Amino acid sequence: MTENRTDERFLPKDKELRARVRLFGELLGNVIRRLEGEAVLDAVEALRKGFVNLRKREDPRLRERMMRCIVHQTPEMTERIIRAFSIYFSLVNIAEEDLFYRWRRAQVSSGEPLWTGSFDRTLRQLHQEGVSAAELERLLSGLSYMPVFTAHPTEARRRTTMQNQRRVFQTADRLNQPRIGGAERRLLIEELEAQIQILWRTNEVRVKKPQVRDEIKYGLFYFEESLFEAIPQTYRFLEKAVRRTYGIQPDGSLPIRIPAFLRFGSWIGGDRDGNPNVTPEVTMLACRLAMQQVLREYIRRVTHLRNVLTHSSLMCAPSAEFLASLKTDSSIAPAVFQGYMDRYETEPYRRKLQIMAYRLKETLATVERRLAGESAVLPVMSAYAGADAFLADLRVIHDSLVSHGERNIAAGELTDLIRLAETCGFHLHHLDVRQESTVHSAAVAAILAQTDLAADYETLDEPGRIALLSELIDRPDLPEPDPERLDATARETLRVFEVIREMRVEVGPEGIGTYVISMTHAASHVLEVLFLGRLAGLAGEASDGPFCHLRVTPLFETIEDLLHVEDVLEGLLATPTYARMLAASGNVQEVMLGYSDSCKDGGILASSWNLYEAQKKIVAITERFGVRCQLFHGRGGTVGRGGGPTHESILAQPPATVQGRIKFTEQGEVLSYKYSNVETAVYEIGVGATGLILASRSLIRAPARDRDEHMATMNELAGLGEDAYRELVDRTPGVLDYFYESTPVQEIGFLNIGSRPSHRRKSDRSKTSIRAIPWVFGWAQSRHTLPAWYGIGAALAAWRGEDPARLELLQQMYRDWPFFRSLLSNSQMALTKADMRMAADYAKLCSDQALAGQVFEKVREEYARTVREVLLVAQLDALMDETPLLALSLQRRNPYLDPLNSIQIHLLRESRALEAGQPEGEETDNPWMSPLLRSINAIAAGMRNTG
Known part of the structure; x- marks a missing residue:
């Protein structure tokens, strides 16, 4: 559910939502009855009604009857029941998304101030604060908003399924037309039922594990x-x-220039940390496929514009600059028009656009030859060498139209294409590359030993490594290593940097984003990457001074890493060699902060607070060294991985740390929830961008400061919360066994939802072995949602004690401090999604029930304590009282999640018993595995969160 804000005008709409959900449910029932028979529908309905009644009132006899209904089903029947609930949740999600879209559309039509996070409301707020048009322009000129798409294994849906769901969304929206007649409505409902039927017939679970491609x-x-x-x-x-807010100029133009502040990034095909399937060749493939995609879109739009801008030179006078541009194109006109040289002779814009389409197709043809494995050279005389030339042609058409009084025409689809090209270039997105620091250290040691530059690199201390690497980077000549004499890992590492160099040439300098180093523990880890880039010709000295085409991003992930940010960053920026190369690359230091690992390491309170403090330290250090800073937030979809509403999350960052630039990962299921439909994508980008605008007011105004009293309190709370979390996760014997046995985390590894392994080491039940994503995924499936809230209650209770003044201070922090409010608001969502009664049933899966009882009792007590303390501090009667729409959505889902969780527990028990009974080394078919994997998908769809 994307909307997370209260609006009283919207609440009556819930009746419409219930009616739409009821319609979808009836159509799904029709499909099941027709295709699967009454027995399947009866079983689904019996479970649905039974668990709805159990939510209203606990009845042991009814619960026992429901469990008998579950355990007596065959695997095949169980799978059909799961699919019914899974598709139902998908339809509920569509109904909610459509309702919020209609609500926003109605607001736009009303002329009233729009929703929180809209551009309309944000600019009205800035205007009321006295921000002038000139100041607004200065603020916007400093913006850079960059979501980064990643392929973390939390998105369980197939692309085919999402396309089918998009069609349901579009058809359902047509039902909302105000003057629709009865006959047309019946036809649309028949169309909807047909689309739901296709959903039923489509396998939503991947048959094979996806490749990186x-x-x-x-x-x-x-x-x-x-x-x-x-x-x-x-x-x-x-x-x-x-x-609307600042008016227009006499000539109809805006009073300010709006820069292109949107950018998109990607890790898919570049993130090789822990994923051996991401090879240098895969990175090349990712760059080329992205370029192919965006060129196809430009060709489509330019071809369309050719049939729109049909102006005759007999009716208007294009500008001299435009005519000069058209004359420059004359050298390729024979190839474009092939014997029809007078084509569009009196329609200059159409002639220009025909030539532009030809040049784009020549560029695309080169990309496609490369994708086919050919060594193709771009025909520079007839193709576009880069996006700048394409943009120059678009702008000369735009300015020419304006010159003969057609600003309104220029501001239409032509401006849309200009905006798209400014955002995407020919590279589409910035592909980041990521690798773990030890891989670089080993490669550097091997290269230095082979080239006789240093035989003892691995034994050097940190100052020694920094001195040696600086000296080598500064050298005018370096001996080239022989790749054939290196081990496979070092050889591949070198090849990655060569690919970066080659792709910068092929797709443009922006095609490769930053090089992210996970597990950055020292300044030398960054210099090692710069040295490898130096060997590949990405950095060095030119005749006009130093150059650096490699932007290196240290990633700080664990609590320990966050505490040592200052040491690493100061050591790095104080190194003259690095400072000189950074200046040559634009003098912007990007620093990435990992939410998932720090939360898994020390709990939500310690993670959130150390991340908050680290941001302030990083910005202070970069300012002291005269360097601009860009923070890169490694957020996930769930609260335990830094998730939550984007607008509020950006506003909750420390004052004066955003500074107009923000970059954050969009992972797993978040991608499909935000970007599957145009209407929702526009909304999500807008609320994120306005969060960035409001959080960046320090660019034009003196920033506010956090109150010392709040900071000191939070510091103590973080320590108390971390201690409570570590008491459970690090110091409670057997807690990892409890996690592996009471959640489906082992089975998640069989779900074909990502190319990356879910564990760093197989058969290792340790906290360090399990990745942060399945850590959160497993706890969510079993309705513990523990990473998002554990330790908050213990910290709040211990800190306030029985002191009313301390409670009042906490309540004031919740009212006045965006960071603290966002933290507790997000925890309320996670607490609402948790269900201790269902979690207790998962605990019964553990082989050691005495251990399970001890662990679960700790979890249950902390859950009750956290709910009580959060409500007390937030001064609420019930969780999520401030967000009733989201609360309603979650409450509506629970009766349908309950049967799925109960079915999953049964399937885990049956599947594990079957596998435990198999002889060593022998594999037999497990009929329970397929429905079990579908149950994981279904629960993920119902909770709208996975990892």
Whole structure:
């Protein structure tokens, strides 16, 4: 559910939502009855009604009857029942998304101030604060908003399924037309039922584990499906808000220039940390597929514009600059028009656009030859060498139209294409590369030993490594290593940097984003990457001074890493060699903060607070060294991985740390919830961008400061929360066994939802072995949702004690401090999604029930304590009272999640018993595995959160 804000005008709409959900449920029932028979529908209905009644009133006899209904089903029947609930949840999600879209559309039509996070409301707020048009322009000129798509294994849906769901969304929206007749309505309902039937017949679970190529295409899907439309629409909404609030110039133009502040990034095909399937060749493939995708879109739009801008030179006078541009094109005109040289002779814009389409097709043909494995050279005389030349042609058409009084025409689809090209270039997105620090250290040691530059690199202390690497980077000549004499890992590491160099040439300098180093523990880890880049010709000295085409991003992930941010960053920026190379690359230091691992390591309170403090330290250090800073937030979809509403999350960052630039990962199921539909994508980009605008007011105004009293309190709370979390996770014997046995985390590894392994080491039941994503995924499936809230209650209770003054201070912090409010608001959502009664049933899966009882009792007590303390501090009667729409959505889902969780527990028990009984080394078919994997998908769809 994307909307998370209270609006009293919206609450009556819940009746409409219930009616739409009821319609979807009836149509799904029709499909099941017709295709599967009454027995399946009867079983689904019996479970649905039974668990709805159990939610209203506990009845042991009814619960026992429901469990008998579950355990007596065959695997095949169980699978059909799970699919019914899974598709139902998908339809509920569609109904909610459509309702919020209609609500926003009605607001736009009303002329009233729009929703919180809209450009309209944000600019009105800034205007009321006295921000002038000139100040607004200065603020916007410093913005850079960059979501980064990643392929973390939390998205369980197939692309085919999402396309089917998009069609349901579009048809359902047509039902909302105010003057629709009865006959047309019946036809639309028949169409909806047919689309639901197709959903039923489509396998929503992947048959095979996806390859990285599949994940690349999955990420590109969102551009084709929504973003190519959403990007220009976002700018249109901003322009409309500027006109409404700040007026227009006498010539009809806006009073300010709106820069291109949107950018998109990707890790898919570049993130090789822990994923051996991401090879250098895969990174090349990712860059080329992205370029292919965006060129196809430009060709489509330019071809369309050719049939729109049909102006005759007999009716208007194009500008001299435009005519000069057209004359320059004359050298390729024979190839373009092939014997019809007088084509569009009196229609200059159509002639220009025909030539532009030809040049784009020549560029695309080169990319496609490379994708086919050919060594193709770009025909520079007839193709576009880069996006700058394409943009120059678009702008000369735009300015020419304006010159003969047609600003309104220029501001239409042509401006949309300009906005798209400014955002996407020929690279589409910035592909980041990520690798773990020890891989670089080993490669550098091997290269230095082979080339006789240093035989003892691994034995050097940190100052020694920094001195040696600095000296080598500064050298005018370095001996080239022989790749054939290196081990496979070092050889591949070197090849990655060569690919970066080659792709910068092929797709443009922006095609490769930053090089992210996970597990950065020292400044030398960054210099090692810079040295490897130096060997590949990405950095060094030119005749006009130093150059650096490699932007290196240290990633701080664990609590320990966050505490040592200052040491690493100061050591790095104080190194003259690095400072000189950073200046040559634009003098912007990006620093990435990992939410998932720090939360898994020390709990939500310690993670959130150390991340908050680390941001302030990082910005202070970069300012002291005269360097601009960009923070890169490694957020996931769930609260335990830094998730939550984007607008509020950005506003909750420390004062004066955002500074106009923000970059954050969009992972797993978040991608499909935000970007599957154009309408929702426009909304999500807008609320994120306005969060960035409001959080960046320090660019034009003196920033507010956090109160010392709040900071000191939070510091103590973080310590108390971390201690409570570690008491459970690190110091309670057997807690990891409890996790592995009471959640489906082992079975998640069999679900074909990502190319990356879910564990770092197989058969290792340790906290360090399990990745942060399945850590959160497992706890969510079993309705513990523990990473998002554990330790908050213990910390609040211990800190306030029985002191009313301390309680009053906490309540004031919740009212006045965006960080603290966001933290507790997000925890309320996680607490609402948790269900201790269901979690207790999962605990019964553990082989050691005495251990399970001890662990679960700790969890249950802390859950009750956290609910009580959060409500007390937030001064609420019930969780999520401030967000009733979201609360209603979650309450509506629970009766349907309950049967799924109960079915999953049964399936886990049966599947594990079967596998435990198999002889060593022998594999037999497990009939329970397929329905079990579907149950994971279904619960993920119902909770709208996985990892």
